[in-house]
Amino acid sequence: xxxxxxxxxxxxxxxxxxxxxxxxxxxxxxxxxxxxxxxxxxxxxxxxxxxxxxxxxxxxxxxxxxxxxxxxxxxxxxxxxxxxxxxxxxxxxxxxxxxxxxxxxxxxxxxxxxxxxxxxxxxxxxxxxxxxxxxxxxxxxxxxxxxxxxxxxxxxxxxxxxxxxxxxxxxxxxxxxxxxxxxxxxxxxxxxxxxxxxxxxxxxxxxxxxxxxxxxxxxxxxxxxxxxxxxxxxxxxxxxxxxxxxxxxxxxxxxxxxxxxxxxxxxxxxxxxxxxxxxxxxxxxxxxxxxxxxxxxxxxxxxxxxxxxxxxxxxxxxxxxxxxxxxxxxxxxxxxxxxxxxxxxxxxxxxxxxxxxxxx
Ligand SMILES: Cc1cc2nc3c(=O)[nH]c(=O)nc-3n(C[C@H](O)[C@H](O)[C@H](O)COP(=O)(O)O)c2cc1C
Numbered sequence: 001x002x003x004x005x006x007x008x009x010x011x012x013x014x015x016x017x018x019x020x021x022x023x024x025x026x027x028x029x030x031x032x033x034x035x036x037x038x039x040x041x042x043x044x045x046x047x048x049x050x051x052x053x054x055x056x057x058x059x060x061x062x063x064x065x066x067x068x069x070x071x072x073x074x075x076x077x078x079x080x081x082x083x084x085x086x087x088x089x090x091x092x093x094x095x096x097x098x099x100x101x102x103x104x105x106x107x108x109x110x111x112x113x114x115x116x117x118x119x120x121x122x123x124x125x126x127x128x129x130x131x132x133x134x135x136x137x138x139x140x141x142x143x144x145x146x147x148x149x150x151x152x153x154x155x156x157x158x159x160x161x162x163x164x165x166x167x168x169x170x171x172x173x174x175x176x177x178x179x180x181x182x183x184x185x186x187x188x189x190x191x192x193x194x195x196x197x198x199x200x201x202x203x204x205x206x207x208x209x210x211x212x213x214x215x216x217x218x219x220x221x222x223x224x225x226x227x228x229x230x231x232x233x234x235x236x237x238x239x240x241x242x243x244x245x246x247x248x249x250x251x252x253x254x255x256x257x258x259x260x261x262x263x264x265x266x267x268x269x270x271x272x273x274x275x276x277x278x279x280x281x282x283x284x285x286x287x288x289x290x291x292x293x294x295x296x297x298x299x300x301x302x303x304x305x306x307x308x309x310x311x312x313x314x315x316x317x318x319x320x321x322x323x324x325x326x327x328x329x330x331x332x333x334x335x336x337x338x339x340x341x342x343x344x345x346x347x348x349x350x351x352x353x354x355x356x357x358x359x360x
Pocket of ligand 1: 047048049061099100101102103129130131132150178234256257258259260261289290291292310311312313314
């Protein structure tokens with residue numbers, strides 16, 4: 001006789017098996033994108049996928065990687081490929097992080113925690129967004145792996161200070177201040193689907209109007225004065241800003257155009273990257289995000305001087321397809337592609353990847 005509990009368990013097991021075997025057929029991040037599109041509600045899909053205005057930068061973020069050619073070496077011993085890097089004094093097994101993304105509750109009620117756990121299972125550092133749908137403490141403490149915190153400085157600096165303290169006390173190892181968002185971008189695509197979306201939950205912030213257009217370099221000095229963890233600036237594109245960032249004493253910068261969601265027609269991040277790297281001249285680690293979908297993209301970013309890369313949408317696709325396990329699989333695929341591409345490139349270590357790896 002099959003008990004009710006037994007029936008539920010076997011249905012669960014069948015579901016799991018289906019889910020897993022289904023997921024095994026997904027071989028690339030693009031496969032996850034296609035599958036996620038069938039699983040995520042239309043409104044949430046538009047919010048995740050959309051860029052600003054005419055989405056030209058969104059397209060360029062990808063095209064920049066597609067157009068750049070690689071320059072492999074042969075007859076190099078690549079029997080052992082080592083993807084380890086040192087970032088802010090910590091060793092990462094590979095130079096791929098999960099970028100901060102808000103609104104994950106639209107995909108799954110405990111989306112932020114599931115994503116953080118999935119990243120941890122794949123040994124990737126996960127950056128918790130201040131516009132997460134869950135409290136930073138719940139995500140950081142439940143993640144089971146290294147986490148950073150992304151900060152939107154609030155108009156109320158006292159509240160901002162509290163937020164920083166909370167994130168630090170919860171175990172976040174670095175603070176990424178997003179500096180490219182004095183206001184929200186013109187997200188026409190998201191706006192069109194807005195009626196389909198529930199009210200956003202923002203338990204870490206005060207109110208929906210959470211961006212501060214008065215933010216300047218003075219506030220970065222203030223923040224560094226109160227922070228107990230390394231401060232990175234997220235959203236630098238202009239080499240002149242990168243030069244000021246070096247002088248301001250921050251621990252690192254993230255070359256980002258906010259996944260092309262803010263100002264349309266700014267260049268692809270891969271296009272800005274070498275200029276920023278030149279300006280920084282080795283004085284700070286430079287991380288880059290935007291459009292990274294393949295192991296070869298990671299190689300190209302590293303070749304232009306990035307210390308590491310971040311992925312945003314791809315792990316959200318993983319979350320939409322199979323929750324935590326989907327996020328793990330997305331990171332695993334990208335990591336495996338990176339290893340494989342390093343071997344085929346004749347570059348067995350991250351340090352061995354420089355501009356000579358590009359067909360410029
Ligand atoms: C749905 C979504 C929400 C995002 N939310 C935030 C956020 O809260 N804070 C932030 O600094 N960046 C945010 N970003 C930008 C990402 O951190 C990252 O810069 C971008 O997604 C990288 O590009 P990719 O999606 O092409 O990999 C968001 C991006 C997406 C797609």
